[in-house]
Amino acid sequence: MANQLNLSIDRSSPVPLYHQVVQGIESAIHTGLLPPGSRLDNEIDLAAQLNLSRPTMRKAMDELVRSGLLVRKRGVGTQVVSSQVRRPLELSSLFDDLSNNGAKPTTDVLTFSHDEADDATREALNLPQGATVYHFTRLRKVAGKPLALMENWVRDDITPLTEELLGSQGLYSVLRNAGVNFRLATQRIGAVVANEYQATQLDAAPGSALVTMERTAVDDTGRNVETGHHVYRADSYSFEMTLVQR
Structure with a gap:
């Protein structure tokens, strides 16, 4: 999923790693690469794909959920919410x-x-x-x-x-x-x-x-x-x- 979204992490950037993930997923949602209803890989898999720690990935996903772009559903996983x-x-x-x-x-x-x-x-x-x-x-x-x-x-x-x-x-x-x-x-x-x-x-x-x-x-x-x-x-x-x- 991370590769499909062309997410890249610049460890030399002053932008925190979790926020780079937030920016990348936000961009994918706004450009339509991640349409409403799309399911994301779980945090462990995403963290491994981007070579990040699980707490960093969880912080990014928590931020996206709080902003209303993602929703966690039991038995389904994390999804992009319907466009508002x-x-x-x-x-x-x-x-x-x-x-x-x-x-x-x-x-x-x-x-x-x-x-x-x-x-x-x-x-x-x-x-x-x-x-x-x-x-x-x-x-x-x-x-x-x-x-x-x-x-x-x-x-x-x-x-x-x-x-x-x-x-x-x-x-x-x-x-x-x-x-x-x-x-x-x-x-x-x-x-x-x-x-x-x-x-x-x-x-x-x-x-x-x-x-x-x-x-x-x-x-x-x-x-x-x-x-x-x-x-x-x-x-x-x-x-x-x-x-x-x-």
């Missing part, structure tokens, strides 16, 4: 982010209704008693692989929504085309373990990790336009953010 969709933390939709990055997302509309809002939805969207909303659940896929299970509630005084429309376009694109100028959103990101329904829809194992996102978006007139609860496969999805000192 990395989404910046900004006021945009998943559909737009995927499309802008060259992906071709597809959407299955699982449920769709136009009903009176419950108390939680009226509070989230600041609606009066008796107001009605669109309520729907969608499954977003990339290359045929399930990525996100999304449940949303949208006020119905902006534009008519249909299953066909939501199946062909992103929600924010539909609302922007109807004249909505998004201004801000409150958002909460967390994690859960998949229940039976989520696991089935996302083609994941029950109990596997999911990333969660709850958001309520506001337009430039101060209207709470939509609110949603989304879950994403943690092995395929992450949020990126930039932190600044204040």
Whole structure:
């Protein structure tokens, strides 16, 4: 495996030996030489191939696991993790982010209704008693692989929504085309373990990790336009953010 990856160790380099291994395997993953799901030789064999000590090789592999590039699975060994969709933390939709990055997302509309809002939805969207909303659940896929299970509630005084429309376009694109100028959103990101329904829809194992996102978006007139609860496969999805000192 080490020879196949063209890993070489320069013992005269000031770069620590374990980090040279990390750099070599990172490069192989990013260039596609090690595609997602690839299995690596065990640490003893890799250490022997590179003439390194086992502790040095273990340190390198530990670093790659911590960085999310490799995963250790009992009975399987060490594998390259599935490539992730990395989404910046900004006021945009998943559909737009995927499309802008060259992906071709597809959407299955699982449920769709136009009903009176419950108390939680009226509070989230600041609606009066008796107001009605669109309520729907969608499954977003990339290359045929399930990525996100999304449940949303949208006020119905902006534009008519249909299953066909939501199946062909992103929600924010539909609302922007109807004249909505998004201004801000409150958002909460967390994690859960998949229940039976989520696991089935996302083609994941029950109990596997999911990333969660709850958001309520506001337009430039101060209207709470939509609110949603989304879950994403943690092995395929992450949020990126930039932190600044204040």
